Amino acid sequence: MAVNLVKGQKIDLTKGRSSLSSVMVGLGWDPVKKGKSGGGFLSSLLGGGGGGAEVDCDASVLLLDANDKLTAKENLVYFGNKTSKDRSVVHSGDNLTGAGAGDDEVITVDLRAVSPSVHKLVFVVNIYQAKQRKQDFGLIQNAFIRLVDNSSKEELVHYDLTDSYAGKTSLILGELYRSGEEWKFSAVGEGTTDVDISSIANKYA
Template sequence: MAINLVKGQKIDLTKGRSSLSSIMVGLGWDPVTTKKSGGFLSGLLGGGGGGADVDCDASVILLDESGKLSGKENLIYFGNKKSKDGSVVHSGDNLTGAGEGDDETIQIDLKRISPSVHRLVFVVNIYNAKQKKQDFGMIQNAFIRLVDNQSKEEMIHYNLTENYAGKMSLILGEMYRQGTDWKFSAVGEGTIDPDIGSIANKYA
């Protein structure tokens, strides 16, 4: 059974799972639905009924021991879907976030991760957020979950419950090394960075 995390909580992924070698990271979100009767919120989101046309993109930033992004090849997103060592593979872009379940997934092979990589930061940002005047107040039900690929067991699930209005990017969580173990931290921080490049620059 998955452990439901709260913001700031940390958990040891490898404790009791000595055979853990491959993880699927699922990220999901839904557009905020509006009532067909219209009104201020409906007009703000662009019409009556349905939801906002918001394109969210998931990314992973691979950091070294000092917390730095050592090169653009360590930024995994829809434009660079596979890490150089093949340990991190992105499923590709989902343009709408409609429907239940994971909207984008990332496969992580723990045995292949370069020894120089110590932290993986999972980010979701809104594509062209500034140009479209969109923010995460138009998105609901954002989550991140980790699944053991071998047993198919969902290990952890973290639902982001805060109001992220005005934020164009979310840092959902981080995986990091501690000795030979891998741990996960539920971050849940919103930022005003308009694109993944702006977030990546913070780690340069």
């Protein structure tokens, strides 16, 4: 049974699960229904509830060293680079709208294959061309991140982001990190105003 986390909570994934070797990280979100706001800021972005461009959210992973640094461009995994340098992290591909139930984008992590130099994996979602399209996460609802044991298909962790992220263009959903011989997960749920994956990556340069 999955553990439902709240913002700031941490959990040890591998303690008591010596066989855990690979996890599927599912990330999901839904567009706010057009016209739901009844006017104001959100309605104006959507053209008064009558249209507006689809919100294209992109999931990415930054593989960081012990100093929280991104030391190789191949350790930024996103739709333009779907496999990490050590081949431990694989991105399933881009979902352009977020429509429909379930995971919108899926990232697989082979824990056994993660390079010893990598100590933390940061999972991020940003809005593609947010500045040009004048979009932010006020247009998105029901964002979540979940981790599933790839072998048993058991959902281990589920974290629903419940804060308001209006005005934010990127979200740091969670972190998968080493703690000695164990792997732990932290529910972060922080919004930023980074407008693309490059500006996010530059924070860890």
